[in-house]
Amino acid sequence: LERDAICRKKHNIHVSGYNVPSPLQSFDELKSRYKCPSYLLRNLKELGFREPTPIQRQAIPVLLHDRECFACAPTGSGKTFAFVCPMLIKLKGPENGGVRAVILCHTRELTAQTYRECKKLAKGKKFRIKLMTKHLARNADFSKFPCDILISTPLRLRLAIKRKKVDLSRVEHLVLDESDKLFEPELFKQIDSVIKACSNPSIIRSLFSATLPDFVEDRARELMHDAVRVIVGRKNM
Ligand code: ADP
Ligand code: MG
Numbered sequence: 001l002e003r004d005a006i007c008r009k010k011h012n013i014h015v016s017g018y019n020v021p022s023p024l025q026s027f028d029e030l031k032s033r034y035k036c037p038s039y040l041l042r043n044l045k046e047l048g049f050r051e052p053t054p055i056q057r058q059a060i061p062v063l064l065h066d067r068e069c070f071a072c073a074p075t076g077s078g079k080t081f082a083f084v085c086p087m088l089i090k091l092k093g094p095e096n097g098g099v100r101a102v103i104l105c106h107t108r109e110l111t112a113q114t115y116r117e118c119k120k121l122a123k124g125k126k127f128r129i130k131l132m133t134k135h136l137a138r139n140a141d142f143s144k145f146p147c148d149i150l151i152s153t154p155l156r157l158r159l160a161i162k163r164k165k166v167d168l169s170r171v172e173h174l175v176l177d178e179s180d181k182l183f184e185p186e187l188f189k190q191i192d193s194v195i196k197a198c199s200n201p202s203i204i205r206s207l208f209s210a211t212l213p214d215f216v217e218d219r220a221r222e223l224m225h226d227a228v229r230v231i232v233g234r235k236n237m
Helices: 002-010 028-034 038-047 054-064 079-091 108-122 134-139 154-162 185-197 214-223
Strands: 013-016 069-072 101-104 129-131 149-152 173-176 204-209 228-232
Touching: 002 013, 013 054, 028 038, 028 054, 028 079, 038 079, 038 108, 054 069, 054 079, 054 204, 054 228, 079 101, 079 108, 079 173, 079 204, 101 108, 101 154, 101 185, 108 129, 108 149, 134 154, 149 154, 154 185, 173 185, 204 214
Parallel strands: 069 204, 069 228, 101 149, 101 173, 129 149, 173 204
Antiparallel strands: 013 228
């Protein structure tokens, strides 16, 4: 569509993949196109998010159409909301029976930051959002307490998986944030065991990154089949 092309050009959004969903013209379309619940629209307003950032314009519709997404946009361009927004809309509300979404970040600082952002965005809805601490990784039995969204480093999550204290077979959304960092060779084993543990065949995986070196593209192609690739600006800014 002409309108989509104009929007992408204006915001320097480059896409590849088959049948790419239309970018958002505004946050109002979250409501009109995707029936976004009112708590989320309210939180956006409170946080002062008026216009979607370029990555949000394109990645949110891609994920809301249940397509895998492979996204690259500069640091500070709002990638967290680009994956948390569709996750919250898709999960609808809290549910018992196991972890339904996992966000992996390469450092503890980043997990804590992502956790805080998630809590703010989910305010008003009783999602159980858990930050995987060292204590939880070593001692918790996740089958004993409810958790909708789990945010962890690969190392800690792998520890909990090895202890057989977390069941990831129901996970519907797996986000690899800063995937260029996550795909460094020293994290390979951890990432691999998390991906294997998330065994739900209808899982939607997504990768977010500020740079897109070839090894990330290669891993993405291995992991995903029908992904939409979204790049804002240039690949390696
Ligand atoms: P990235 O992960 O791309 O580095 P973040 O998701 O951490 O970026 O977002 C950077 C900052 O921008 C955060 O403070 C976030 O709350 C804010 N932000 C995100 N989306 C918007 C928006 N649409 N409008 C205004 N501020 C936003
Ligand atoms: Mg980020």
